[in-house]
Amino acid sequence: MTQSHDPQMLTKAETLVEALPYLQRYAGRTFVVKYGGHAMGDPELARDFAEDVVLLKAVGINPVVVHGGGPQIGAMLKKLGVESKFVDGLRVTDKATAEIAEMVLSGAINKELVGWIAGAGGKALGISGKDGGLVIATKVERTTKDPESNIEQAVDLGFVGEPTAVDVTLIETASAAGMIPVIAPIAPGVDGETYNINADTMAGAIAAALGAARLFLLTDVAGVLDKQGNLLTDLTPADITKLQDDGTISGGMIPKLETCIHAVEAGCEAAVVLDGRVPHAMLIEIFTSRGAGTLIRR
Numbered sequence: 115m116t117q118s119h120d121p122q123m124l125t126k127a128e129t130l131v132e133a134l135p136y137l138q139r140y141a142g143r144t145f146v147v148k149y150g151g152h153a154m155g156d157p158e159l160a161r162d163f164a165e166d167v168v169l170l171k172a173v174g175i176n177p178v179v180v181h182g183g184g185p186q187i188g189a190m191l192k193k194l195g196v197e198s199k200f201v202d203g204l205r206v207t208d209k210a211t212a213e214i215a216e217m218v219l220s221g222a223i224n225k226e227l228v229g230w231i232a233g234a235g236g237k238a239l240g241i242s243g244k245d246g247g248l249v250i251a252t253k254v255e256r257t258t259k260d261p262e263s264n265i266e267q268a269v270d271l272g273f274v275g276e277p278t279a280v281d282v283t284l285i286e287t288a289s290a291a292g293m294i295p296v297i298a299p300i301a302p303g304v305d306g307e308t309y310n311i312n313a314d315t316m317a318g319a320i321a322a323a324l325g326a327a328r329l330f331l332l333t334d335v336a337g338v339l340d341k342q343g344n345l346l347t348d349l350t351p352a353d354i355t356k357l358q359d360d361g362t363i364s365g366g367m368i369p370k371l372e373t374c375i376h377a378v379e380a381g382c383e384a385a386v387v388l389d390g391r392v393p394h395a396m397l398i399e400i401f402t403s404r405g406a407g408t409l410i411r412r
């Protein structure tokens with residue numbers, strides 16, 4: 115008896131075969147994925163994202179998720195009548211704001227993501243930088259130029275921190291036990307206070323400490339674009355400095371790419387800025403020769 119030939123099945127098989135060298139290359143390696151607050155608003159994308167992460171784990175890669183939640187913190191602050199101000203993309207965080215940020219990030223969002231991953235058949239461990247001595251944060255110092263006098267002045271961002279010590283024992287233990295760590299960007303300082311950390315910065319520090327094969331930053335653009343709006347597929351830290359100097363990159367893309375530079379200079383093999391609005395963008399980037407987004411390496 116002959117079987118009828120289904121061209122769609124063949125395409126699917128070819129896609130799996132195309133993935134083989136990547137599966138072999140990345141088995142046993144660690145990928146850190148930063149999942150931003152904007153992408154979480156769409157349940158379909160959240161489900162796709164959870165499936166991607168569970169698929170990575172199923173094929174022997176160790177995914178570590180660091181999530182944001184800026185829009186959700188903003189919405190909660192608004193509900194409670196607390197005003198929010200940003201300096202260089204960082205939320206000025208007083209004591210009340212730090213409490214709300216922790217509640218939204220470590221509570222609501224973290225557990226929602228754990229739920230999505232469970233729904234996709236994975237075992238997620240929801241933690242923050244506070245758990246297992248994962249991160250110690252140091253207060254971020256910033257200065258701004260006074261427009262009238264042109265003199266640099268210190269601005270107090272309150273409880274905004276950056277990771278200055280990372281102990282990856284808990285992440286590695288959980289990963290080895292078959293779990294997917296899901297990390298909220300909140301950490302204690304040596305002073306025992308709670309610090310609010312930009313999620314990109316948190317992901318970069320964790321990727322560097324883990325010596326991750328990749329740091330994926332999922333965002334709301336196709337990747338880093340040139341002045342004509344074309345996608346730049348490969349960048350080095352030197353290229354990024356040029357793009358910053360000639361004004362090609364601005365706004366939130368500046369701290370994002372600074373995070374990428376820091377991560378690749380401190381032990382992560384490469385960082386990728388990727389379009390989180392595209393379903394399964396991560397799988398396309400990892401398992402096909404086409405790639406997606408912008409790859410940053412030394």
Ligand SMILES: Nc1ncnc2c1ncn2[C@@H]1O[C@H](COP(=O)(O)OP(=O)(O)O)[C@@H](O)[C@H]1O
Pocket residue numbers: 150151152314332333334335337338339340362363364365366367368370
């Ligand atoms: N050259 C550039 N290429 C792509 N995006 C850029 C560029 N310059 C500035 N941006 C801005 O950076 C934004 C991404 O940073 P951000 O809003 O902080 O992302 P997220 O909230 O996902 O962390 C883009 O939406 C875009 O508006």
Ligand SMILES: CC(=O)N[C@@H](CCC(=O)OP(=O)(O)O)C(=O)O
Pocket residue numbers: 149150151152181182183184185187203204205215274275299310311312313314
């Ligand atoms: C200090 C600081 O700005 N912290 C961020 C933490 C969340 C975050 O970074 O979330 P996204 O990735 O969704 O923007 C904040 O309070 O919004």
